[in-house]
Amino acid sequence: xxxxxxxxxxxxxxxxxxxxxxxxxxxxxxxxxxxxxxxxxxxxxxxxxxxxxxxxxxxxxxxxxxxxxxxxxxxxxxxxxxxxxxxxxxxxxxxxxxxxxxxxxxxxxxxxxxxxxxxxxxxxxxxxxxxxxxxxxxxxxxxxxxxxxxxxxxxxxxxxxxxxxxxxxxxxxxxxxxxxxxxxxxxxxxxxxxxxxxxxxxxxxxxxxxxxxxxxxxxxxxxxxxxxxxxxxxxxxxxxxxxxxxxxxxxxxxxxxxxxxxxxxxxxxxxxxxxxxxxxxxxxxxxxxxxxxxxxxxxxxxxxxxxxxxxxxxxxxxxxxxxxxxxxxxxxxxxxxxxxxxxxxxxxxxxxxxxxxxxxxxxxxxxxxxxxxxxxxxxxxxxxxxxxxxxxxxxxxxxxxxxxxxxxxxxxxxxxxxxxxxxxxxxxxxxxxxxxxxxxxxxxxxxxxxxxxxxxxxxxxxxxxxxxxxxxxxxxxxxxxxxxxxxxxxxxxxxxxxxxxxxxxxxxxxxxxxxxxxxxxxxxxxxxxxxxxxxxxxxxxxxxxxxxxxxxxxxxxxxxxxxxxxxxxxxxxxxxxxxxxxxxxxxxxxxxxxxxxxxxxxxxxxxxxxxxxxxxxxxxxxxxxxxxxxxxxxx
Ligand code: SER
Numbered sequence: 001x002x003x004x005x006x007x008x009x010x011x012x013x014x015x016x017x018x019x020x021x022x023x024x025x026x027x028x029x030x031x032x033x034x035x036x037x038x039x040x041x042x043x044x045x046x047x048x049x050x051x052x053x054x055x056x057x058x059x060x061x062x063x064x065x066x067x068x069x070x071x072x073x074x075x076x077x078x079x080x081x082x083x084x085x086x087x088x089x090x091x092x093x094x095x096x097x098x099x100x101x102x103x104x105x106x107x108x109x110x111x112x113x114x115x116x117x118x119x120x121x122x123x124x125x126x127x128x129x130x131x132x133x134x135x136x137x138x139x140x141x142x143x144x145x146x147x148x149x150x151x152x153x154x155x156x157x158x159x160x161x162x163x164x165x166x167x168x169x170x171x172x173x174x175x176x177x178x179x180x181x182x183x184x185x186x187x188x189x190x191x192x193x194x195x196x197x198x199x200x201x202x203x204x205x206x207x208x209x210x211x212x213x214x215x216x217x218x219x220x221x222x223x224x225x226x227x228x229x230x231x232x233x234x235x236x237x238x239x240x241x242x243x244x245x246x247x248x249x250x251x252x253x254x255x256x257x258x259x260x261x262x263x264x265x266x267x268x269x270x271x272x273x274x275x276x277x278x279x280x281x282x283x284x285x286x287x288x289x290x291x292x293x294x295x296x297x298x299x300x301x302x303x304x305x306x307x308x309x310x311x312x313x314x315x316x317x318x319x320x321x322x323x324x325x326x327x328x329x330x331x332x333x334x335x336x337x338x339x340x341x342x343x344x345x346x347x348x349x350x351x352x353x354x355x356x357x358x359x360x361x362x363x364x365x366x367x368x369x370x371x372x373x374x375x376x377x378x379x380x381x382x383x384x385x386x387x388x389x390x391x392x393x394x395x396x397x398x399x400x401x402x403x404x405x406x407x408x409x410x411x412x413x414x415x416x417x418x419x420x421x422x423x424x425x426x427x428x429x430x431x432x433x434x435x436x437x438x439x440x441x442x443x444x445x446x447x448x449x450x451x452x453x454x455x456x457x458x459x460x461x462x463x464x465x466x467x468x469x470x471x472x473x474x475x476x477x478x479x480x481x482x483x484x485x486x487x488x489x490x491x492x493x494x495x496x497x498x499x500x501x502x503x504x505x506x507x508x509x510x511x512x513x514x515x516x517x518x519x520x521x522x523x524x525x526x527x528x529x530x531x532x533x534x535x536x537x538x539x540x541x542x543x544x545x546x547x548x549x550x551x552x553x554x555x556x557x558x559x560x561x562x563x564x565x566x567x568x569x570x571x572x573x574x575x576x577x578x579x580x581x582x583x584x585x586x587x588x589x590x591x592x593x594x595x596x597x598x599x600x601x602x603x604x605x606x607x608x609x610x611x612x613x614x615x616x617x618x619x620x621x622x623x624x625x626x627x628x629x630x631x632x633x634x635x
Contacts, residue, residue, distance in 0.1 A: 012282050012283075012291075013124065013278075013281050013282070014278075014291050015274060015275070015278040015290060015291055015292045016382075016383065018124065018274065018277055018278050018281060019075050019097070019099065019274055019383070021119075021123055021124070022073070022075075022099045022119065022272075022277075023073055023074075023075065023099075025115075025119050025123055026071075026073035026101045026115070027073065029071070029111075029115060030071055031071040031072055031073040031101055031102075032068035032069050032071065032072055032073070033072075033073055033074065034068055034072050034073070034074045035074065036074060036075055036076045036077045036097075036384075037050060037056035037076065037077075038050070038077075038332050038333065038334065039077050039078070039079050039328060039329055039332050040329075040332055040334045040336065040343060040516065041055065041056070041518075042056075042516070042517060042518075043490070043494060043497075043517055043518065043519045044058075044518075044519075045518055045519065045520045046193065047193075048081065048342055048343050048346065049078075049079040049080070049081065049329070049343065049346075050076065050077065050078055050079065051078055051079065051080045052076075052078060052098060052193070052271060053074065053076040053078070053098040053099075053100035053102075053269065053271045054100075054193070054249070054251070054269045054271070055193065056076070057072075057102060057269075058193075058205065059601055059602070059603070060102075060104050060601075061104065061205050061251055061263070061267045061269065062205055062254070062263065062264075063105075063263065063264040063265060064601065064602060064603060066104055067560050067582035067583055067584055068582055069104075070103065070104045070105060070106040071101075071102065071103060071104075071106055071107070072100075072101070072102040072104070073099075073100065073101045073102070074099075074100050074102075075097045075098070075099050075100070075274060076097065076098045076100055077095070077097060077328060077332075077384075078095070078096050078097070078098045079094055079095050079096075079325055079328070079329065080094055080096075081094065081346050084322075084349070084350075084353070087317055087318050087321045087322070088313065088314035088317045088318055089240075090240075090285070090286040090287060090288065090313070090317070091240070091243060091276070091279075091286070091287055092287075093275060093287065093321045093324075093325075094321055094322065094325045094350070095321070095324050095325035095328050095329075096273050096274065096275050097273070097274040097275070098271045098272070098273060098274070099270075099271070099272045099273075099274050099277070100269070100270055100271050100272075101115075101116075101268070101270045102267070102268065102269060102270070103266075103267055103268035104265065104267055105264070105265025105266060105267060107268065108250065108266050108268060109149055109150055109153060109248075109250060109268075110153055112248050112250075112268045112270060113150060113153045113154060113157065113210065113248060114153070114157060116212070116246055116248060116270060116272075117131075117157045117212075120212070120245075120246075121161065124277070124281045125281070126214065126280060126281065128158070128161045128163060129163070129215075130214050130215040130216075130217075130280075131180075131212060131213070131214060131215075132180055132181075132182070132212070132213045132214075132215060132235045132242065133154050133180065133181050133182070133210060133211065133212050133213070134170075134181075134182045134183070134184050134188060134189055134210060134211045134213070134235065134236065135147045135150045135151055135154070135167075135181060135182070135183055135184075135189060135208075135210050136150075136183070136184070136185075136186070136189040136190060136208030136209065136210070137169060137170075137183035137184060137185055137189070139185065139186055139197070142197050142259055142260055143259060143260065144197075144208065144253070144260065146183065147183075147189075147208050147210070147250075150210045150250075151167050151181055151183075154167075154180075154181050154210075155167070155181070158180060163180065165179075165180035165181050166178060166179040166180060166181065167179060167180075167181035167182070167183065168181070168182060168183070169182075169183045170182045170183060170184050170188075170234060170236070172234075173232055174232060174234070175232030175233055175234065176232070176233055176234065176235075182234070182235060182236075184236065186208075188211075188236055189208055189209050189210070189211065190206065190207070190208055190209065191206060191207065191208075191209045191247065191249040191251075191269070192204055192205065192206025192207075192255075193206075197255070197260070200255040201255065202255050202256060202257055203254065203255065204254065204255050205251055205253065205254050205255075205263060205267075206249075206251065206253055206254075206255065207249055207250045207251040207252050207253050207267075208249075208250055209247050209248060209249040209250065210247070210248050210250075211244050211246065211247045211248075212244070212245055212246045212247075212248075213235045213236075213242045213243060213244050213245065214242065214243050214245050214280045215235075215241065215242055216240070216241055216242070216243060216280075216285045217241065217285075218233070218241060240285075243276055243279075243280065244276070245272055245273070245276050245277055245280060246270065246271070246272035246277075247270065247271050247272070248268060248269075248270045249268070249269040249270070249271070250266070250267075250268060251263070251266075251267040251268070251269045252265075252266040252267065275287045275290065275292060278290045278291070278292055288309070288313075288316065288317050288320070292379070293320055295375050295378070295379060296320045296324070296372055296375050296376060296379070297309045297316060297320065299371060299372055299375045300316055300319060300320065300361070300372060303358075303361075303363050303365060303368055303371060303372075304358075304361040304362060304363050305362060305363075305364070307361050307362065312361060314357075315357040315358075315360050315361050316361075318353060318354065318357045319354045319357050319358060319361075319372065320372065320376075322350040322351070322353050322354040323350070323351070323354050323369055323372045323373055323376060323398075324376050325350050326347050326350040326351050326354075326373075326398070327373050327376050327377065327387065327394055328384075328387070329343060329346070329347050329350075330347060330390070330393065330394045330397055331377075331384075331386050331387045331389075331390040331391075331393070331394050332386060332390075333386055333390065334515065334516050334527075335393075335515060335516075335527075335622070335623045335624070335626055336623075337393075337397045337400075337623060338351060338397060338400070338401040338404075348401065348438075351369060351398060351401045351402070351405070352401070352405050352438060352440065353440065354369060355369065355402060355405055356440045356442060356443060359443075360442075366402070366406075367398075367399050367402050367403070368402075369398045369399075369401075369402055370395045370398050370399055373394060373395055373398055374391075374395070377391055377394070405438065408437055408438040408439065409439070409443070411437055412433055412437035412438070412439035412443070413447070415433060415437060415439075416433065416439070416444065416447055419433075420447075420448075420451055420453055423453065424448075424453050424454045424455070424456070425444060425448055425453060425454070425455040425456065426456050426459055427455075427456040427457070427458065427459015427460040427461070427462060427463050428459065428463055430444045430455050430456065430457075430459070430460040430463075431459075431460050431463035431464060431467075434460075434464075435467070441455075441457075441460055445457070489521040489522075490519050490520070490521060491603050491604060491605055492605055492610065492611050492612075492633070493519045493520075493523070493524040494519060494524075494600075494602070494603065494604055495556060495588075495604045495605045495608065495610075495611060496524055496546075496611055496614055496631065496633070497517050497519070497524050497526055498586065498588060498596050498598050498600070498604070499546045499549050499550070499588065499595070499596065499608065499611075499614070500524075500526055500542065500546055500614065500616075500629070500631060501514050501526065501528065501572070501596070501598070502545075502549075502588070502595050502596035503542045503543075503545035503546040503549070504528055504530075504542055506545050507538055507541045507542045507545060508530055508534075508538065508542075511529065511530070512528050512529060512530055513528060513529045513572070514526065514527070514528055514572065515527040515528055515529055515622070515626050516622075522632070523617070523630050523631065523632045524630065524631050524632075525628060525629070525630050526628070526629050526630075526631070527622045527626050527627070527628045528626065528627060528629075529625060529626055529627075530625070530626070530627045531625050533619070533621070533627070534619050534627065534629075539616050539619060542616065543614060543615065543616055546614045547613055547614055549588065549589075549595055549608050550608045550609065550611050550612075550613065550614065551609075552608065552609075553607050553608055553609030554588055554589045554590070554593070554595060554607065554608045554609075555588075555589070555590055555606070555607055556586065556587070556588050556604045556605055556606055556607060556608065557586070557587050557590075558584045558585060558586045558587065558602060558604075559584070559585055559587070560582050560583070560584055560585075561582065561583065561585060562582060562583075563582075563583050563599075566583050566585045566599050569585075569597065570597060571585045571597040571598055571599050572596075572597065572598045572599070573598050573599025573600060583599045584599065584600060584601060584602060585597055585598070585599055585600075586598050586599075586600050586602060586604055588608060611633065612633030612634060613633060613634045614631050614632075614633065614634070615631060615632055615633070615634040616629050616630070616631045617630050617631060617632055618630040
């Protein structure tokens with residue numbers, strides 16, 4: 001096989017080396033290395049998790065000045081819950097690291113395409129003959145032209161490597177027709193958080209993109225077995241032959257009421273999945289065959305009494321992917337643990353699904369997920385110290401959840417035994433078992449089989465679809481209600497959050513720290529450390545302190561400084577930044593009358609008097625030793 005040749009000639013680069021090489025490469029091009037933001041979005045209600053590198057940087061793409069400069073590079077932790085069902089196909093994972101380089105109104109297409117191409121060919125040593133690219137074909141309805149500029153750059157880059165790269169408009173059933181550069185429409189070559197131009201809310205940034213694909217070879221076994229086999233190949237199809245390894249988004253537009261406008265600045269948002277880059281660089285056609293997963297796979301082979309990954313692809317991939325995702329989410333310093341709502345629900349689903357596939361592998365041991373978690377933590381702890389710091393929390397949560405799931409299975413079993421008396425299991429019944437008892441469909445199916453009964457799978461899927469559509473529209477509703485943009489209301493809530501935190505500290509004491517925050521156009525939400533329920537008297541006091549600050553109309557200002565200095569002068573904030581990096585410190589008040597100092601990206605109002613009267617509308621528990629308040633501006 002071609003890949004063995006590749007492997008024997010080249011030094012096999014480990015995934016950690018690839019990450020480092022990428023960061024160093026762009027550091028050499030004057031980029032500041034910035035740390036990954038948390039997986040849980042701050043002040044961005046549009047999604048439960050950070051799903052792309054650009055999400056934590058939206059403000060800067062829209063024009064705020066980033067303290068580290070105009071050229072940034074990072075590896076961002078990402079999680080895409082929508083890919084849960086895809087896991088098991090050898091190329092999808094829910095959690096992944098997105099390597100990203102960023103131009104905030106600095107360089108553009110020429111530099112970006114050249115640099116990434118150089119990184120792939122000269123630094124990773126990928127075979128240029130296996131690289132294919134796509135570009136945006138333009139759309140006159142939205143007034144955005146065909147990206148001939150990128151095509152000219154690509155042709156030149158390929159030419160320098162001795163390849164005459166022809167370009168062509170993609171068309172169905174046509175195949176590759178000897179081309180290397182393909183024009184696609186906005187369904188494939190446009191990027192924004194909300195997808196195609198039509199779906200973008202006003203104020204959302206986006207732009208055409210250019211993707212790069214790697215050809216795993218027409219002889220790929222997976223390709224032969226694919227349902228697409230026999231159809232002419234195109235690089236964006238799902239047959240498995242081609243895999244996307246990087247996407248350069250030319251983010252220079254913003255959606256307006258009437259169409260699109262140019263942003264204040266031309267940005268580059270590049271994203272490339274570290275797992276996929278490791279895969280192609282290591283000459284593999286399966287992400288799970290890279291060095292990244294090898295110790296977890298051995299661990300699982302031992303646990304399952306010697307079952308081999310090669311013979312049990314899907315269960316191995318699901319278990320390792322899901323536990324890795326759950327570990328990263330729970331270790332993210334936000335105290336997320338399995339529950340029935342929001343992020344916690346996703347964590348619960350991940351763990352339970354992993355356990356259920358563990359049953360399929362015949363794992364006999366109780367409370368085994370912790371053992372895989374330990375391996376994952378060991379693999380990543382040097383680069384993500386939070387995993388080690390929160391190891392005890394993560395492992396105890398896993399154990400708790402395993403116990404709960406065992407109990408749920410027991411109860412579900414009782415329920416199942418009642419239902420089965422009446423004969424076959426309807427779709428609705430299977431769905432109820434799933435929804436209210438946490439009983440995975442596959443288990444219902446297994447049990448039914450043992451009892452010689454049938455389950456209405458189609459009926460179950462219909463029920464599930466109905467349910468998903470409902471939750472999707474809730475998510476879409478959330479999306480509409482306010483993005484992390486600089487809109488007036490969210491800016492006001494942002495400042496109000498600082499005021500409330502300081503007021504809480506004044507009333508409840510210095511052990512209060514912010515644990516999380518989430519802002520929509522309608523309300524703010526603030527989680528903070530405190531061991532018990534607040535009395536109504538305390539709530540009144542906090543409100544009074546906060547509203548006095550608003551009444552006093554104090555100035556809000558910021559200063560950029562090194563993190564060490566910010567810490568020294570007592571600024572509050574999440575210290576995710578590495579030593580030497582610049583941060584912004586927002587101050588409310590002046591001189592002797594300073595009320596709050598927080599490390600924060602902004603934006604904020606100029607004076608507290610711009611805010612309405614703050615009203616706390618809810619106080620509740622968020623997780624152990626953490627309280628949550630919601631507040632609005634009273635009219
Ligand atoms: N935002 C783009 C993506 O997620 C590139 O980083 O693909």
